[in-house]
Amino acid sequence: MRALCWHGKQDIRCDTVPDPKIEHPRDAIIKVTSCAICGSDLHLYDNFMPGMENGDIMGHETMGIVEEVGSEVSNLKKGDRVVIPFTIFCGECDQCRRGNFSVCERSNRNKSLADKVFGHTTAGLFGYTHLTGGYPGGQAEYLRVPFADRTHIKVPGGIPDETLLFLSDIFPTGWQAAVQCDIQPDDTVAIWGCGPVGQFAIRSALLLGAKQVIAIDRVPERLAMAEAGGATVIDFSKESVVERLNELTRGKGPEKCIDCVGLEAHATATIDSMYDRAKQAVMLETDRPHVLREMMYVCRPAGVLSIPGVYGGLLDKVPFGMAMNKGLTFRMGQTHVNRWTDDLLRRIEQGQIDPSFVITHTVGLAEGPNMYKTFRDKLDGCIKVVLKP
Template structure:
């Protein structure tokens, strides 16, 4: 089969790889009909996340058709149309029984590596470093799905790929970020980052009844997309985030703040930016946490910080004293995808939510290596890339 393969920093290749095979009775093999490039994939593209090895297949936003199932898999059959959550879940461990699917205790086959990095293991993830199991990803023509009798979302025929694909990651990620804010009708929700996850968080916060939603980003095309959903927009390159948020909240700051940026945030404050870049260069810091710092300082006392943005390692100069003394609540973690998918499917079918708006570029899988830098640089207003293996013959 053909797949997108990681070979090092900014080196993604379209190569022939061995076809996946059934390895366990709970497995399934799917023929990929659609996959996507995620902002989290860019962390791998820049080699910011440890644990990648040359030859690893990328991708964790994938859907398709079941073509083969293991002998113990009674939940699926060939022909089923499924979206695949980005985390692999057993459905049986203590964490899965609680709905904490992103920290499944059984699916990370390299749990010792995760324990060394994080103190405890997390779930296995598709296409996302050997810290999370080293599983092949879904930017490929075929994907083996371990624990597939639980690691799947059955997709109704009424929902096209352009909508269903995003049930695998960015839609439930934005939804969870908003749910964790405990939004009340009087709340202002400020969302840093208007990329795909930020866009989903904006729409989720509006659906959940926020008084006003504020989108903060540098890119006009992203802010236009946010404004189209009903968000107030702030471009930090053109105005002070603090002054504008104060003006919108009678000087008190937003009650709820969402970091949809994560480890590669950019600061307009030159000393802060140079500090983080220097620390990264000398491997004294792995992540640039400008947004997290700013949220802590600007959030209203007693507020909630929700962090869906991915962080990989060690941060510096976090104003933890402000977080503690202001009585802020911090909620974060990889998304528990299957906890939310039933209600999200219902919202899509009812027409209340259409995640397909985020797709700005569709391309054959073979163009994946050229789409990575385009997505990274936002050329041609590129906000979300959808890859279609079946386009190869066109």
């Protein structure tokens, strides 16, 4: 089959690789009908995430048709239409029973490695670092789904792939980011980053009833899309984020702040990011935490910081004393996708939201390597890329 494979920094290729096979009775094989490039794939593309190996298959936003199931998978059959969540989970461990699927204790097949690096393992993830299992991803013609009896979202026919695909990651990720804020009717929610997750966080905050949603970015088309979703926008290349947020909140600061940027904050926009980039270049730091610093500074005391943006390792000059003295609450983590998807699928079916709004590019798998660069460099007005294998 054809698949997009990682071969090193900024080197993704469309290779021919062996078809996946059932390896365990709880596996399923799906024929991929649509998949997407995620912002967190770019951290692998830019080699900021340790634990990638030459030839790894990329991709964790995938949907398709069940082709084959293992002997212990009784709730799926050939021909079923499924969206595959990016988090692989067993559904039986202590964490899964609490709904904490992204920290499933059993699905990471490199558990001992993750135990050493993270202290305790997190869930296995598709198409990601070997710290999270090194499972082949879904930017391919076929995908093996481990723990398939739990790791799926069954979806009905009659709704286009483009409307359902993002149940795999970015829609529930934006949703969880807003839910973690426990939004109250008087809240101002400030959201850094108007990429795909930011766009869904904006709409989720609005649907959950925030009085005011403020979105921060510098890319004109992303800001325009944020405005379409009901946000007041701040272009950080033209105005001071701190001053504008204070103006918009009458000097109080936003009660809730969401970081949809993560470890690759714009490297040359601020002094502290330039400092971070210099330290990254000489391997004295792994992440550029400008957004975290800014959120800690602007957030109203006793507020909440919600962090769906991905961080990889070691962060420098994070003003934790400021956060402690302001009594801020931090909520973060990879998304517990299936905790939200029944509810979100219902909202899609009821017409409350159509997630396909975010798609700007649809191409074949062979075009994938070029689209990584287009997406990473925000060229051609690119916000979200869907691949059709």
